[in-house]
Ligand SMILES: NC(=O)C1=CN([C@@H]2O[C@H](COP(=O)(O)OP(=O)(O)OC[C@H]3O[C@@H](n4cnc5c(N)ncnc54)[C@H](OP(=O)(O)O)[C@@H]3O)[C@@H](O)[C@H]2O)[C@@H](O)CC1
């Protein structure tokens with residue numbers, strides 16, 4: 001799914017009105033009905049709904065929802081913020097419809113003294129500002145937001161928590177933004193919802209389709225995408241009856257050192273479970289019997305050194321290489337990584353210590369084979385690319401890095417983002433907090449390596465690898481809980497994840 005800026009969404013909104021065609025007021029009614037249906041499923045008529053409505057269409061939505069709910073016997077109260085300007089268009093029509101219906105207590109408030117009395121069980125509905133927000137909230141509306149945030153009541157934001165920008169909140173005044181428990185957003189996730197620091201404002205968010213025009217969506221360009229199951233299905237290699245193990249490639253994994261052989265075992269297993277034809281795991285001498293015993297399906301290439309990675313094997317047989325998990329940063333290892341990067345001329349996957357070595361030897365970034373895949377977590381990313389103030393800035397730097405070095409940068413997080421050299425950025429939605437556990441990154445390296453070796457193009461290997469990893473983690477969490485989840489469970493559930501993508 002494409003993601004858009006709030007400005008672009010307004011354009012798609014107008015396109016829909018013109019080309020469906022549908023009137024402004026009917027589109028608002030349709031959008032409001034989606035939220036009404038959600039509210040009916042989540043709250044009983046015992047709970048009073050207290051609406052805060054602003055001057056634009058977000059306020060208009062609030063007025064329409066209040067009327068629809070009142071029609072279903074919910075007790076509703078509407079508090080319209082009075083900016084000393086007449087309401088116009090659909091919000092004005094909806095105000096009139098509410099007055100005519102006569103079921104909802106209506107008040108207009110000019111300052112914070114007019115803030116309504118709220119009982120413990122009441123639900124607050126935030127319809128102050130949505131995608132038309134043009135600047136941070138200040139003054140009277142900000143005071144209303146402070147009052148709302150100070151209440152313990154459940155708060156549901158309509159489209160966007162008021163005060164939150166749809167994309168960049170670097171310059172925002174954070175205490176003036178509504179802190180919702182739920183955000184019900186129309187048609188597309190807003191880009192700012194995908195950043196960890198904004199969870200405080202959005203709470204649990206959900207997308208409600210409102211039938212915006214597919215033509216408007218298709219013709220509006222975007223560099224931002226939200227990865228869905230349907231997209232990934234096409235990226236997974238298919239196995240035909242006459243396939244043999246050579247068809248699915250030969251991967252080389254360089255991972256593990258003394259005390260960190262688990263990284264090699266975890267990444268090797270994940271690579272094999274991703275469907276690779278053949279896997280060779282390169283390990284230090286002391287790791288030989290460990291890997292042979294733990295992963296009998298893998299072949300082993302043995303380093304000359306007892307405990308670390310110091311030299312590369314003949315690279316001719318391999319069509320993909322993954323390097324980094326648990327290799328450490330000893331001088332000999334840096335040298336061996338440097339040789340590997342210079343000698344292997346197809347895309348490779350670099351993770352963990354390989355990234356740390358790159359951050360200490362940045363000139364190596366220019367030597368990376370084009371379309372290599374880097375998989376940093378935020379800490380590794382900042383070591384590589386420098387400090388950033390927030391997630392918005394971080395994804396800009398991520399995109400810049402992908403473009404400059406012609407590599408794919410996978411920035412791991414709750415919504416892992418995959419930046420491509422052409423400037424596009426893909427957000428992943430699978431995965432859960434249980435996956436923040438030792439070795440989880442090693443399994444991701446193994447999965448991406450496995451796909452790459454099967455000749456899946458590097459951009460698909462990164463996007464589908466991240467999706468599969470998260471999906472397998474979700475399946476594992478469903479079986480054994482997020483708390484008990486360990487990295488090996490992700491690999492164990494990869495098979496089920498593949499089946500879900502059939
Ligand atoms: N996507 C869709 O297809 C659909 C979208 N719909 C809904 O429309 C919403 C967008 O509506 P919208 O464009 O009218 O903007 P909205 O957020 O209500 O506020 C604009 C008003 O606020 C004002 N204002 C702005 N910033 C301010 C500030 N800091 N402090 C004070 N004032 C400020 C601004 O005035 P100005 O900037 O000119 O001062 C203007 O008067 C969207 O979120 C969704 O709920 C659905 O109805 C149907 C389908």
Ligand SMILES: [K+]
Pocket residue numbers: 058126127128129130157158159160161162
């Ligand atoms: K809102």
